Structure formats: C-alpha cells, structure tokens
Amino acid sequence: MDMEKVNSMDFGEFVDVFGNVVERCPLIAAAVWSQRPFCNSEDLEKHFFAFIDALPQSGQEGILRCHPDLAGRELQQGTLTAESRREQRGAGLMSLDAAERLRLAELNAQYRARFGFPFVLAARLSDRAAVPGELARRLQRPPAEELRTALGEVKKIGRLRLADLLGAAGLAGP
Numbered sequence: 001m002d003m004e005k006v007n008s009m010d011f012g013e014f015v016d017v018f019g020n021v022v023e024r025c026p027l028i029a030a031a032v033w034s035q036r037p038f039c040n041s042e043d044l045e046k047h048f049f050a051f052i053d054a055l056p057q058s059g060q061e062g063i064l065r066c067h068p069d070l071a072g073r074e075l076q077q078g079t080l081t082a083e084s085r086r087e088q089r090g091a092g093l094m095s096l097d098a099a100e101r102l103r104l105a106e107l108n109a110q111y112r113a114r115f116g117f118p119f120v121l122a123a124r125l126s127d128r129a130a131v132p133g134e135l136a137r138r139l140q141r142p143p144a145e146e147l148r149t150a151l152g153e154v155k156k157i158g159r160l161r162l163a164d165l166l167g168a169a170g171l172a173g174p
C-alpha cells in the first residue's frame with residue numbers, strides 16, 4: 001500500500017485499516033487521520049508515536065491497559081485481536097504447557113499489582129523461552145522507568161503492525 005493510497009483514505013477507511021496499530025486504541029488512528037497527508041511510512045509512524053508521547057501519564061497507562069496479557073485469559077478464551085493472536089502464536093505462547101502458563105500468570109499478576117498496568121512486550125521480537133525472564137527482570141524496575149520501557153514496547157509493536165499493513169500487497173489496490 002503506497003502513501004498516495006493512505007492519503008486518499010476517508011476517515012472510516014483509515015480507522016478500519018490503522019485502528020489497531022496500537023492495540024485496541026482506534027482513537028489514536030482517528031486523531032492521526034487529521035494530520036494527513038503523510039509523506040512516507042516514517043512520517044505516518046511519527047504521528048502515531050507523537051500522540052502517545054503527548055498524552056498525560058494517565059492516558060499512557062490507559063494505552064497499556066488496553067493490551068491483553070501475554071498467554072493470558074483472552075488467549076485461552078479466543079478473544080484476542082487478530083494481530084495480538086498472530087504475535088502471541090508466533091512467539092510460541094499458544095503452546096505453553098500448564099506449568100509455563102501458571103508461571104506466566106503469576107508473574108503477570110505480580111507485575112500488574114506492582115505497576116497498575118499489564119506487562120507489555122513486543123512478542124514478535126521475543127519468544128516463549130525469553131518472556132518469563134524478561135518479565136521477572138522488569139518487575140524489579142522503578143515505576144517511572146518501567147512506564148517508559150512499556151511504551152517503547154507499544155511502539156515496537158506498532159512499528160511492526162504498520163510495516164505489515166504498508167507492505168501488504170493485498171491492500172495495495174490499483
């Protein structure tokens with residue numbers, strides 16, 4: 001999909017296509033649409049990230065809270081978004097054994113209790129073997145530092161999702 005196509009999208013189409021670049025936060029795509037035209041994919045990405053950076057802490061924490069746990073209840077219940085499902089499956093989080101699932105559930109709960117938002121990690125850049133160690137490590141960090149790290153992961157996820165969308169031949173159109 002080229003930028004000309006992106007820049008020609010009406011509001012509804014843009015939000016349909018880019019609404020989950022940030023997990024369950026279509027409001028961000030809705031706000032970014034107003035900034036068009038975009039000169040290239042980096043420019044488009046910059047607007048998504050600038051919106052996140054400009055939010056007060058409560059809004060940034062709200063974005064994190066829109067993310068499903070890794071290997072959590074929504075994965076078990078089949079209620080993940082298509083993007084999250086693909087990412088979690090790719091990292092092997094759909095094939096954990098019972099002990100691994102329990103360990104992650106405990107760590108996720110500890111993390112949420114400490115910071116007040118779920119543990120967020122770009123699953124496509126990690127894997128099932130690395131996630132528990134990374135979670136345990138980040139559990140020890142000071143809250144302000146951890147908020148910055150978690151938002152950095154949201155941006156990594158968004159960058160990969162944008163690349164999928166902009167590279168997708170099926171969406172290129174005539």
Ligand SMILES: NC(=O)N[C@H]1NC(=O)NC1=O
Pocket residue numbers: 023067068069070083084085087088118119120121122123124157
């Ligand atoms: N909790 C969390 O990190 N969730 C996410 N990570 C990812 O790569 N996709 C998600 O939904």
